[in-house]
Amino acid sequence: MKIVFMGTPEFAAAHLKEIVESGNKVAGVFSQPDRPKGRGQKVEPTPVKTVATNYGIPVFQPEKINSDEGFEKLSELSPDIIVVVAFGKLLKSGVINLPTIGCFNVHASLLPKYRGAAPIQRAIENGETKTGITIFKIDEGMDTGAIALKRELEIHPSDSFGSLYLKLAELGKKTLVHFLERVKEGRLELAPQDGIPSFAPKIQPEDLVISDLSDAAKVVNKIRAYDPQPGARVSVEGRISKVFGASLKCRNEGKGIVGEIVKIDDRGMIVSCGAENVIISLVQFPGKKPMRPKDALSGRLISEGIILGG
Known part of the structure; x- marks a missing residue:
C-alpha cells in the first residue's frame, strides 16, 4: 500500500513518526512551505519536514497542492491512500479522487462536533467534558466525510490546551496506526456522520x-x-x-x-x-x-x- 502523508505542525509530525515506526512505508510527504519564525524571522523547516528528512522520505512543499507542480508531483507518486493530519490546505476533487483507496483525515474532535481549524481550543472554551479523535474520508465539504474510526477522550477540569493537545496527539497516532492496519487487512468500513454539527473556526x-x-x-x-x-x-x-x-x-x-x-x-x-x-x-x-x-x-x-x- 503506497501511502502519501500530508501535514505541517508538531501534531502532524507525531503521527508521521508513529506510522513510520510501526512499519508503514511512506512514499512521499507534503508539507507547507517553510516560513520565517520568531523574533529573528529565521526560516525553519516545518516539524513534518524534519521528521520526513530524518527517515529519508521525499518531501514536497508546493505553494499549491490542487494544481500546477504540486498536483503533478502528487500524481507521479500514484498513492493508494493519502493521510492528512493538520496540513493547513483544503483538498479539491482532483486530489481527493486521485488515490485508489481515498484521502483520510485525522481530526481532533468527535465529528460532527467541532468541524474546522481549532477543535481543541473551542471544545475547552465551551466547557466540554469529552472530545476525541475521528478519522474520516475526505470529501469536498469542511470535515463532513464518512467516518472510518472514532475514539473518545475525557477532558479533565484541569486540562489546558497544552495538556489536551498532547493527549489527543497520543490518541491520534495510535488510532491512525490501527486504521492503517484495518485498511491493509481489507476491513475498511465507513459510516456517515451522525448528529448535529458544530464548528471550530480559526482563532482570531x-x-x-x-x-x-x-x-x-x-x-x-x-x-x-x-x-x-x-x-x-x-x-x-x-x-x-x-x-x-x-x-x-x-x-x-x-x-x-x-x-x-x-x-x-x-x-x-x-x-x-x-x-x-x-x-x-x-x-x-x-x-x-x-x-x-x-x-x-x-x-x-x-x-x-x-x-x-x-
Whole structure:
C-alpha cells in the first residue's frame, strides 16, 4: 500500500513518526512551505519536514497542492491512500479522487462536533467534558466525510490546551496506526456522520480577550483554552496582559465587584467573577515573561483591589 502523508505542525509530525515506526512505508510527504519564525524571522523547516528528512522520505512543499507542480508531483507518486493530519490546505476533487483507496483525515474532535481549524481550543472554551479523535474520508465539504474510526477522550477540569493537545496527539497516532492496519487487512468500513454539527473556526485575536468577568466558569474555560499558547488576554489597568493557570475558587474567600482582585497569595491572584472566584496562577505583562502574581505584587505591577477588564 503506497501511502502519501500530508501535514505541517508538531501534531502532524507525531503521527508521521508513529506510522513510520510501526512499519508503514511512506512514499512521499507534503508539507507547507517553510516560513520565517520568531523574533529573528529565521526560516525553519516545518516539524513534518524534519521528521520526513530524518527517515529519508521525499518531501514536497508546493505553494499549491490542487494544481500546477504540486498536483503533478502528487500524481507521479500514484498513492493508494493519502493521510492528512493538520496540513493547513483544503483538498479539491482532483486530489481527493486521485488515490485508489481515498484521502483520510485525522481530526481532533468527535465529528460532527467541532468541524474546522481549532477543535481543541473551542471544545475547552465551551466547557466540554469529552472530545476525541475521528478519522474520516475526505470529501469536498469542511470535515463532513464518512467516518472510518472514532475514539473518545475525557477532558479533565484541569486540562489546558497544552495538556489536551498532547493527549489527543497520543490518541491520534495510535488510532491512525490501527486504521492503517484495518485498511491493509481489507476491513475498511465507513459510516456517515451522525448528529448535529458544530464548528471550530480559526482563532482570531478578539477571541483571546476576556471582556466579561461575570461568569467564573467561562473565564476559567477561556484561559484554559489558550494556555500555554497564545494566552488569553485581559486588561490590567489599561495594560493588555496574558493570564495562565486558571481554576475555580468558592466565593466565601473574599468577595468584590466583578473583575476585582480580592486577594494575592502563593496560589495566585483571586479574582471575583460573579457567584464564584477564579484563581489565576500566572500573569504576563507586555514586554515581560510570565510571573507569579505574588512576584508582580512585590514589583508593584499589580495590587489587591485592582479591577480587571474594561
